Amino acid sequence: MSKKYAILLLALILVxxxxxxxxxxLAVEDAHGQLVWLPFLGSERRFSIKYRHSVEKxxxxxxxxxxxxxxxxLVATRYESLGVGLPFIVGEGQLVNKEGQFHLTGLNRHxxxxxxxxxxxxxxxxxxxxxxxxxDDSFAPGAMIKLxxxxxxxxxxxxxxxxxGE
Numbered sequence: 001m002s003k004k005y006a007i008l009l010l011a012l013i014l015v016x017x018x019x020x021x022x023x024x025x026l027a028v029e030d031a032h033g034q035l036v037w038l039p040f041l042g043s044e045r046r047f048s049i050k051y052r053h054s055v056e057k058x059x060x061x062x063x064x065x066x067x068x069x070x071x072x073x074l075v076a077t078r079y080e081s082l083g084v085g086l087p088f089i090v091g092e093g094q095l096v097n098k099e100g101q102f103h104l105t106g107l108n109r110h111x112x113x114x115x116x117x118x119x120x121x122x123x124x125x126x127x128x129x130x131x132x133x134x135x136d137d138s139f140a141p142g143a144m145i146k147l148x149x150x151x152x153x154x155x156x157x158x159x160x161x162x163x164x165g166e
Contacts, residue, residue, distance in 0.1 A: 019155045020153045020154075020155060021154070023040065024040070024149065025038050025039065025149075026128060027148050029147075029148075036138050036139070039126070039128040039131065046066075047128045048062060048128075049064070049124065050125045050126075051122045051125070052121070066149040071112055073108060073110050075106075076103060077107070078103050080102070093106035093107045112148070113148035115145070116147070117143065117144055118143050118145060119141070123136075124136070
């Protein structure tokens with residue numbers, strides 16, 4: 001085999017690898033299973049759900065990672081005040097106060113997926129790699145939202161984008 005063909009074969013293998021290698025995304029679907037958002041999670045495979053607490057009226061964050069088996073794993077919560085429905089006695093993890101914000105870390109709660117309902121006064125949002133996706137921008141009040149991990153190759157992502165006309 002000549003050097004030229006070896007380089008061509010190597011290039012084809014490299015391109016095929018790039019097109020078919022699965023990358024981590026978070027599928028955000030509506031009640032009918034229609035994909036609404038598909039943010040790329042990156043190598044950290046991490047995202048947060050941000051909301052305003054219904055009683056305390058302060059911001060809260062729930063931090064998740066995607067586990068090895070595709071589960072969504074709650075690893076930490078952060079909130080700005082103690083009160084109804086917010087942990088103040090540590091039963092799991094470690095609770096610390098960092099500059100006035102409470103951090104409950106060391107959690108390990110696994111979920112195959114998350115199902116939420118939109119509540120506009122809660123200002124719910126998904127935060128992925130610094131980008132904020134506000135639920136009330138794309139979902140009606142009370143709408144069901146399902147979040148689940150999804151591994152997609154570049155080819156699958158391209159197919160999805162083309163089917164959506166993007």
